[in-house]
Amino acid sequence: MADPGFGIYVHIPFCKHRCHYCDFNTYEGQDDLHASYADALVKEVRRWDGPTRSATSVFFGGGTPTLLPSHQLGLVLQAVRDRHGLSEDAEVTAEANPETVDEAYFTALLEAGFNRVSVGVQSLVPKVLVGLGRTHPPEVALRALDAAHRAGFDDVNADLIYGSPWEEDEDWVRSLEGVIDSGVAHVSAYALTVEEGTPLATLVRSGRTPGVDPDIQARRHDIASQLLGAAGFARYEISNWSRPGRASRHNVLYWSAGEYLGFGAGAHAHVEGERWWSTRLPRDFIAAVQADSSTTAGSERLDDDARAGEALMLGLRLRTGVDLDGFSKRFGASPLSKRTGTLDRLREVGLLELSGSRLRLSDRGTLLANEALCELL
Amino acid sequence: MDQAHQRAIAVIAHIDHGKSTLSDRLLQLTGTVSDRDMREQFLDRMDLERERGITIKAAAVRMRYAAPDGAEYQINLIDTPGHVDFGYEVSRSLAACDGVLLLVDAAQGIEAQTLTNLYLAVDAGLEIIPVLNKIDLPAAQPERYAQELASLIGCDPADIFRISAKTGEGVDELLEAIVSKVPPPKGDPDAPLRALVFDSVYDAYRGVIAYVRVVDGRLQRRQAIRLMVADFAADADEIGIMAPDAQVVESLETGEVGYVIAGIKEVALAKVGDTITSADRPAGKPLPGYREPKPMVFAGIYPIEGDDFPELRDALDKLKLNDAALVFEPESSTALGFGFRCGFLGLLHMEIVRERLEREFDLELIATAPSVGYEIELMGAQKQIVRNPTDMPDPSKIEAVYEPYVSVMVVTPSEFVGTVMQLCQERRGELKEMHYLSTERVEIRYHMPLGEIIFDFFDQLKSRTKGYASLDYEPVGMYPSNLVRVDLLLNQQPVDAFSTIVHRDKAYDYGKTMTERLRKLIPRQMFDVPIQAAIGSRVIARETVKAKRKDVLAKCYGGDITRKRKLLEQQKKGKKKMKQIGAVEVPQGAFIDALRVDADLDAGAKS
Incomplete structure (x- = not known):
């Protein structure tokens, strides 16, 4: 397996409004913390004394990174550059909420060194946006995509959510056509998941909102594949499509079981077989950094076989699948030989397919990935 | 006491018609229980106490009654079990009596079970004393129900006693009638011993306590005895009466009622209806009317936790000590694992056994739909x-x-x-x-x-x-x-726990209801799963669980691979707990749910 690079993830745990389906680590109404959080991030990135190397990708995710002033994001990125280094062709992404950005903001990001933005469009149909609890109308999202392009970003991603109970097939088609027409290079389309503990889950349980229908979601995924395919996008991961050469390096890094550092509240890191994560509350994170103590809240180290299983679980999500020769070089022969029976059975039932030395999910297996992946752990 | 001054009676009554209250009054009026010691439902409470470790059951109580004529009588009040499943036991209790009080609520009239027991008593040639109770109630209609009773037993409505067991009104007259109307026992005191076992319970410390009426001869303490049907020899270690507390006596004379403890280890050796005779001077033949307890209703009983199978076996073995009617043998089911096919006298008996297994032995159980023996x-x-x-x-x-x-x-x-x-x-x-x-x-x-x-x-x-x-x-x-077996097939594989035998005309309804229910309970698989109901190879109903189309985690949040892996590990664990029926994975709970609603299903199928 070729070296997938080295990534750095930066988490901004703030949103203006928290969407009712979201179970990410983000908080609303903590505006007073924004500045000290940004300062803490800069300090945290700079004081890192563990192993590191030049990053091939940097990803500012959230929450809503663009809720912070662009110069604060720039300072954090500068800290990354100073302490860890950026490779020449590094991909540097910021997630953006359509309501928080304009052309000037994007221009400032570009000048600070960002070269990719990911805009949370979710839908281009008013009733679906309302259902999802999004506060912006469709035009605002389209305007944000346009502003990013005009500011000079070539790599613009639109995030979409499909299969919500408020959406019909034609609504989904409208959303897809809208983002295709906007000229984006990349589309992430996620099936709405009713996550435990979210307000949406409560609504569904009480019957006030219908749940999601996996059959409908499967159909919407097919619609996405058709429309995006016809428009020149190729699916490179279960939920991700891009124009040729525009796949997200940072995204692919995760699926390649690659190494990355994570900075910020609740951020995750993976280096040399160890995974660890920071404390979740912004306040705690700031306090720890200010006190010069560790922000780490937990960690795990997997044994060799579990690491191999995890690499399969991740790698098979990619359209290119897992190169078994490279896999054996990385993990030795035993993880595969141990799973021979399972792999054969999963191929027999048509979830996996083997072409040359590449093992991947079949078309049908793509949407039933859990069935296959859980057996390979 | 000499035979001429003995009376043995039972009270036949529907539940809530006042049997316990009447017993209280009789105990009180005869001075068997002093006013100071009297509590409501005295005998019932003794039964409850027995559950808490006191062994003697108020299966029969001896009372002394000083009649107005100046003579003293011994009245034995024999209890009768109160449910349809125990008809045979009732018949044996009645066989130990010479007369019955037919006790009917003056506001309700006679009920079916009382009627059955009345017919049993008539068949046994017992003196019937009809009694209307609760005449103090505003809703009482003594005239109307006296008419009903009179036409049933062929007497004058005026001859029907009208009492209030609660206030005691009319109970004195009733006592007099017991003495004057019920005949004394007719047994032969000089004949070889024959004592009828009319109840039998197991006590963990004393072994079996057999409640008997001496029909002929005399039963003495330390006598060598023989149970004639069981062909089992023992020594009468202890003989006693209940008055109402247990009192040890030296002997039971002809006509008398009491208990025997003889070191017997299970009630199957001293079954209700058996005859105790003397080992040294045995009777020629046992008393008539013995019947083997015959299980009529059968069901598979399974532990919900498969590991509990040995505990279930032990529990059934222990219950069997005290329940001669309970039969069981191990069986296994693809859907439910290892359990026992159990036979019961009837539905109530089944419920009692199941409840005792769960309550006294702390087992969680699931039962298949009950069936009869074909x-x-x-x-x-x-x-x-x-x-x-x-x-x-x-x-x-x-x-x-x-x-x-x-x-x-x-x-x-x-x-x-x-x-x-x-x-x-x-x-x-x-x-x-x-x-x-x-x-x-x-x-x-x-x-x-x-x-x-x-x-x-x-x-x-x-x-x-x-x-x-x-x-x-x-x-x-x-x-x-015209009966057929309907099988339920999951992806062509029969699921044994749901096979049932029904009349051909009802097979379709059963099949349709069950396939629909299972369709809702079987999770979707990687392929379409047909659920069929079939008679032999002929399919009579079919449903399909459509193949699962989507099962995938949409995204990974901020590089949190750990959480993703844990979700999948959980899914894997869930899969391991599934029962494999052919290629179909079914959560154990699905079968249990399907069986739990069986009664409703049946109602749906049949109405």
Whole structure:
């Protein structure tokens, strides 16, 4: 397996409004913390004394990174550059909420060194946006995509959510056509998941909102594949499509079981077989950094076989699948030989397919990935 | 006491018609229990105390009664079990008596079970003393129900006693009547000992306590005895009476009632109906009327946790010590694992056993739908008994199927006659007799398969008659029926726990209901799963669990691979807990849920 690079993830745990389906680590109404959080991030990135190397990708995710002033994001990125280094062709992404950005903001990001933005469009149909609890109308999202392009970003991603109970097939088609027409290079389309503990889950349980229908979601995924395919996008991961050469390096890094550092509240890191994560509350994170103590809240180290299983679980999500020769070089022969029976059975039932030395999910297996992946752990 | 001054009676009454209260008054008026010690429902409470570790059951109480004529009498009050499943036990209690008090609530009239027991008493040639109770209640209609009772037993309404056991009104006169009307025992004091066992309980410390009435001869302490039917020898270590507390005595004379403890280790060796005789001078033949307890209803009982199988076996072994009617043998089911096919006297008996297993032995259990025992006549005149539907041979090999029938008696207000008849007809009943007890109340008799009663017949009867109808039934033998076994198949694989034997006309309804229910309970798989109901190879109903189309985690949040992996690990763990039926993975809970609602299903299928 070729070296997938080295990534750095930066988490901004703030949103203006928290969407009712979201179970990410983000908080609303903590505006007073924004500045000290940004300062803490800069300090945290700079004081890192563990192993590191030049990053091939940097990803500012959230929450809503663009809720912070662009110069604060720039300072954090500068800290990354100073302490860890950026490779020449590094991909540097910021997630953006359509309501928080304009052309000037994007221009400032570009000048600070960002070269990719990911805009949370979710839908281009008013009733679906309302259902999802999004506060912006469709035009605002389209305007944000346009502003990013005009500011000079070539790599613009639109995030979409499909299969919500408020959406019909034609609504989904409208959303897809809208983002295709906007000229984006990349589309992430996620099936709405009713996550435990979210307000949406409560609504569904009480019957006030219908749940999601996996059959409908499967159909919407097919619609996405058709429309995006016809428009020149190729699916490179279960939920991700891009124009040729525009796949997200940072995204692919995760699926390649690659190494990355994570900075910020609740951020995750993976280096040399160890995974660890920071404390979740912004306040705690700031306090720890200010006190010069560790922000780490937990960690795990997997044994060799579990690491191999995890690499399969991740790698098979990619359209290119897992190169078994490279896999054996990385993990030795035993993880595969141990799973021979399972792999054969999963191929027999048509979830996996083997072409040359590449093992991947079949078309049908793509949407039933859990069935296959859980057996390979 | 000499025979001439002994009386043995039982009270026949419907639940809540006042048997316990009348017993209280009798105990009090005879001075058996002092006013100071008296508590309400005295004998019932003694039973409860027994549950908490005191062993003696108030199966029979001896009272001394100083009659107005100056003579002293010994009155033995013998308890009768109060449910349809224990008809035989009632008959043995009655066989130990010389007379009965027929106690009827003056606001309700006679109920079916009381009627059955009345007929038993009449058949046994016992003196019947009819009594209307609760005449102090505003709703009492003594005139009306006196008429009903009088026409039933063929006496003058004026001869019916009217009492209030609660206030004591009329109970003195009743005591006098017991002495004057009930004949003394007729046994031969010089004949070899014959004592009838009319109740038998197991005590962990003392072994079996047998409650007996000495019919002939004399039973002495330390006497060598023999149980004639069981052909079992023992020594009468202890003999006693209840008055109402247990009192050890040296002997029980002809006609007297008491208990015997003889180091017997299980009630199966001293069954109700057996005869105790003297080992040295044995009687020529036992007392008539003994019957082997015969299980009528069968069900598979399984531990919900498969690991509990040995505990279930131990628990059944222990219950068996105290329950001669309980039979069981191990069986295994693809859906439910290892368990036991158990045989019961009836539904109540089944409920009692199950409840005791769960409560006293802390087991979590699931039972298959109850079934009756069938007799299969195979081609070539061979016969086979089937107690588990899965044992039923292929239809092509069957010449005829016989199922147990019962004579069902329903007593109902006349306005519900149509409703009751409709229900009985739906359950393949054949009307045998209709008898007006009075202008307002009717006794209806049906000839009906037991299999039609054991699901929810009683509940249906109660709900359709607003609770007014009462039910009783007794087995009348095996009759041929057009019965078929319906199998449920999951992806072509039969699921044994759901096979059932039903009348051909009802097979489709059963199949349809069960396939629909299972479709809702079986999770979607990687492929379409047909759920079929079939008779032999013929499919009569079909549903499909559509293949799962999507099962994938949409995204990974901020590089949190750990969480993703844990979700999948959980899914993997869930899969491991599944039961594998062919290629189909089914959570154990699905079968349990399907069985739990079986009674409802049956109602749906049959109504």
